[in-house]
Amino acid sequence: MVTWVSYVVRKLVWILASIFVVASLTFFLMKCIPGDPFTQEQAIPEEILKSLYTHYGLDKPLFIQYLKYLKGIITWDFGPSFKFEGRTLNEIISEGFPISFILGSLALILSLGVGISLGSLGAFFHHRRWDKITMILAIIGLSVPSFILATSLQYLFGMKLKILPIARWGGFSHIIMPVLSLSFFPSAFIARLIRSKMIEILSRDYILAARAKGLSSFRIWKNHVLKNSFMPVLSYLGSISTNIFTGSFVVEKIFGIPGLGHWFVTSIINRDYTFIMGLTVFYSGVLMVTIFVIDIVYSIIDPRVRTKIYE
Amino acid sequence: MNNIEYDFLPGVLQRFWRDSAARFGCFLLLALIIFSLLGPLFSDVSYSDTNLHLRNTPPGLLFFFGSDELGRSIFVRVCYGAKISLFVGLSAAVIDMVIGTLIGGFAALMGGKTEELIMRLVDILNSLPNLLIIILLSVVLQPGVLTLILAMTITGWVNMARITRSEFISLGKQNFMAAAVSMGASKKHLFFRHLLPNAIGPIITTMMLTIPHAIFTEAFLSFLGLGVQPPLASLGTMASDGLSALVFYPWRLIIPAMFITITIFSFYLIADSLRDAFDPGEFYG
Numbered sequence: 001m002v003t004w005v006s007y008v009v010r011k012l013v014w015i016l017a018s019i020f021v022v023a024s025l026t027f028f029l030m031k032c033i034p035g036d037p038f039t040q041e042q043a044i045p046e047e048i049l050k051s052l053y054t055h056y057g058l059d060k061p062l063f064i065q066y067l068k069y070l071k072g073i074i075t076w077d078f079g080p081s082f083k084f085e086g087r088t089l090n091e092i093i094s095e096g097f098p099i100s101f102i103l104g105s106l107a108l109i110l111s112l113g114v115g116i117s118l119g120s121l122g123a124f125f126h127h128r129r130w131d132k133i134t135m136i137l138a139i140i141g142l143s144v145p146s147f148i149l150a151t152s153l154q155y156l157f158g159m160k161l162k163i164l165p166i167a168r169w170g171g172f173s174h175i176i177m178p179v180l181s182l183s184f185f186p187s188a189f190i191a192r193l194i195r196s197k198m199i200e201i202l203s204r205d206y207i208l209a210a211r212a213k214g215l216s217s218f219r220i221w222k223n224h225v226l227k228n229s230f231m232p233v234l235s236y237l238g239s240i241s242t243n244i245f246t247g248s249f250v251v252e253k254i255f256g257i258p259g260l261g262h263w264f265v266t267s268i269i270n271r272d273y274t275f276i277m278g279l280t281v282f283y284s285g286v287l288m289v290t291i292f293v294i295d296i297v298y299s300i301i302d303p304r305v306r307t308k309i310y311e
Numbered sequence: 312m313n314n315i316e317y318d319f320l321p322g323v324l325q326r327f328w329r330d331s332a333a334r335f336g337c338f339l340l341l342a343l344i345i346f347s348l349l350g351p352l353f354s355d356v357s358y359s360d361t362n363l364h365l366r367n368t369p370p371g372l373l374f375f376f377g378s379d380e381l382g383r384s385i386f387v388r389v390c391y392g393a394k395i396s397l398f399v400g401l402s403a404a405v406i407d408m409v410i411g412t413l414i415g416g417f418a419a420l421m422g423g424k425t426e427e428l429i430m431r432l433v434d435i436l437n438s439l440p441n442l443l444i445i446i447l448l449s450v451v452l453q454p455g456v457l458t459l460i461l462a463m464t465i466t467g468w469v470n471m472a473r474i475t476r477s478e479f480i481s482l483g484k485q486n487f488m489a490a491a492v493s494m495g496a497s498k499k500h501l502f503f504r505h506l507l508p509n510a511i512g513p514i515i516t517t518m519m520l521t522i523p524h525a526i527f528t529e530a531f532l533s534f535l536g537l538g539v540q541p542p543l544a545s546l547g548t549m550a551s552d553g554l555s556a557l558v559f560y561p562w563r564l565i566i567p568a569m570f571i572t573i574t575i576f577s578f579y580l581i582a583d584s585l586r587d588a589f590d591p592g593e594f595y596g
């Protein structure tokens with residue numbers, strides 16, 4: 001128990017340190033950009049520029065700005081937008097995050113389902129036709145970037161066949177295409193992981209014993225293979241979630257979904273620095289918390305990892 | 312030692328070539344390279360020539376793959392864009408490999424405090440969300456090919472360093488290493504003559520997997536408008552430009568998108584088969 005608590009504390013400290021690094025990195029990178037947010041083709045009068053600077057606190061020394069920025073992050077106040085008048089990042093996050101979260105979790109669930117089924121199919125029919133087919137499908141899944149899949153689906157089902165709504169956010173029918181495009185790559189990735197782990201497990205003696213006592217393939221899969229083959233997926237779940245997160249940037253933009261990814265892309269295009277900084281920090285925070293939760297779950301399932309420093 | 316060097320690579324190549332997926336991947340990649348090099352010869356316009364009378368022409372005899380909103384030939388631009396995408400992917404992967412093996416190998420050889428320090432740094436870089444850092448860097452620096460490569464390699468070498476280190480450490484426990492050390496081999500000799508040749512399989516496989524990843528990242532960043540700038544074109548920027556015209560001129564998106572997919576697909580096929588060829592036990596197991 002003591003080792004487990006110290007493991008959790010160590011992980012927690014590590015996360016806080018990483019978020020601090022990301023936040024500082026973001027701040028100083030953004031300060032390196034030549035010009036400022038108000039540099040425009042038409043020169044702004046001196047007085048207005050000055051009052052803008054005072055309003056956004058840009059007239060203070062860099063170090064004070066940095067402290068203020070860190071304080072903002074701790075008190076969960078990311079500040080107003082430079083480009084969208086009257087919008088603060090807190091509002092945007094509370095509006096956009098639930099949408100992105102629903103989208104992301106649905107995509108994760110779908111890709112787990114598809115990945116595990118395809119991977120099992122490949123492993124149980126190793127070296128046979130089903131194995132070949134699923135693995136070619138998996139490589140295709142890795143090769144098609146999400147933005148290409150999203151636009152193709154949009155073109156085919158939205159514009160040509162007119163079965164599904166082209167874009168926007170609303171009922172269930174709006175969710176189908178974005179979730180499909182987000183889950184394509186992770187499904188393929190999970191399928192490959194599951195397949196190679198299951199092939200390894202299927203060659204073990206206890207599987208031979210299970211077969212010898214006459215268990216059906218389904219029972220063997222359910223009772224002996226599934227849980228054991230899930231460990232590598234769990235350890236990659238962090239990078240899979242990262243992938244879904246970043247995929248949502250473009251997918252939300254393509255389908256016009258008012259989620260966080262959409263705002264992130266818009267603020268990149270508009271060079272809206274507070275939004276870029278704030279959203280980067282927020283995204284990294286969410287990612288690290290996700291990875292933290294996965295690590296904890298992993299350590300509960302597999303106690304061996306608690307004592308290791310490196311993998 | 313000589314024995315291994317002479318028998319190892321031909322065996323790998325033989326196993327590689329026996330795999331039909333590998334042959335198909337190589338064929339695709341070769342076709343793509345030849346296409347991107349020789350394609351422009353069949354057309355008398357350059358990638359940046361505009362012709363406002365022939366805007367958005369559908370694919371046909373005049374423009375093999377149609378033309379875009381400025382009347383530029385998509386055929387020539389795709390050849391050009393494929394070259395840029397391949398260049399970005401290859402250089403990012405090679406730079407990652409060189410930096411990663413050197414740092415990872417150095418850490419494994421030195422051990423102790425040095426190793427711990429390096430691996431802590433690697434851990435920090437590894438826990439940061441990669442693509443966010445790349446996006447930030449691309450926002451800050453002038454967008455362009457070099458920025459893309461720099462942004463990708465700043466965080467990219469970490470994975471290679473981890474793999475090299477763990478590979479070197481497991482090799483270090485073997486007898487031939489103990490023999491070499493006891494005969495007084497220098498660290499440099501150990502690194503280049505004993506460890507690197509024996510770890511070449513995982514290193515090359517990782518590098519081959521980095522290439523499609525880098526090409527994907529390039530396309531992704533270009534799609535966000537952070538990639539190469541006009542009049543240059545990469546496959547990602549072309550796909551991004553084509554998105555706005557999807558309803559009326561779908562070929563402007565479909566053709567570059569197809570090329571991106573084929574490029575990434577061929578690299579994955581090759582990388583997968585290479586891994587199996589380097590590690591036959593897993594494959595035939």
